[in-house]
Amino acid sequence: MTEPTAAERPGIAAAIVVHENRVLLVRRRVKEGQLSWQFPAGEIEVGETPEQAAVRETREEVGLTVEVVGSLGARVHPKTGRRMSYAACTVVSGTAYVADANELAELAWVALADIPGFVPYGLFEPVQTYLDDALGKRRPQH
Template identity: 70%
Template sequence: MTQQKSDERPGIAAAIVVHEGRVLLVRRRVSEGKLSWQFPAGEVELGEAREDAAVRETQEETGLVVGAVKLLGERIHPATDRLMSYTACEVLGGAAHVADADELAELAWVTHAEIPQYVPYGLFEPVQHYLDATLPCGSDGVYRR
């Protein structure tokens, strides 16, 4: 479980949801700097595990029911200066849609080749490695590194 000091801003938990050869990205109504498209994410509540927060935020934002597979890593995000954790998740049920229209403008299931169009500034290295290993990289569906 992640412990927060009372004077610190809560950490942000992001869900890396891969399903049928694509990864889920959401576009927030209000961008954080140049961050427009990103993974479903939100603040970790007091006493909540990072992985549980990623699962909860995904359902709240997209209506998709997911389960945490593994924590991929964490860092201080260079653009927001917030503690970020990234959790690989699997789809358990539901269909992704904009469930929280106050926060999200749209969502997209993105192929490996399309990621740079949505996130041109690159991904956190452990997340990129996970997606490289998990998503088909070529148009022929062959996994490549």
């Protein structure tokens, strides 16, 4: 039996979690190609919507309970070839920590201006637009 191609494998749901003017990024223990830092994400299970998968993966990976506030679209990821869905999320409860130490090495709450240092190849345009809107309008507090 042959390994399924990237397009045949289950889709991946990513949670774009914004909290206190920062977005949550996680660093995987094992890179996926150039991907090191990324959004909490994982495979969509049978019977799940992409939004339900994003909520579940966030809870499993970083211990946060989040709710989806909108869909940011889908694409075939240019680096991995996997089908990706993106969900905008807000924190309902919990404090983020590395809940799945087998998968994650660390996490970071990242300001808009610092994202390119974590994700140098750029973000999916609808995600970038959402983050520009959600994080870019507020002025830093001193």
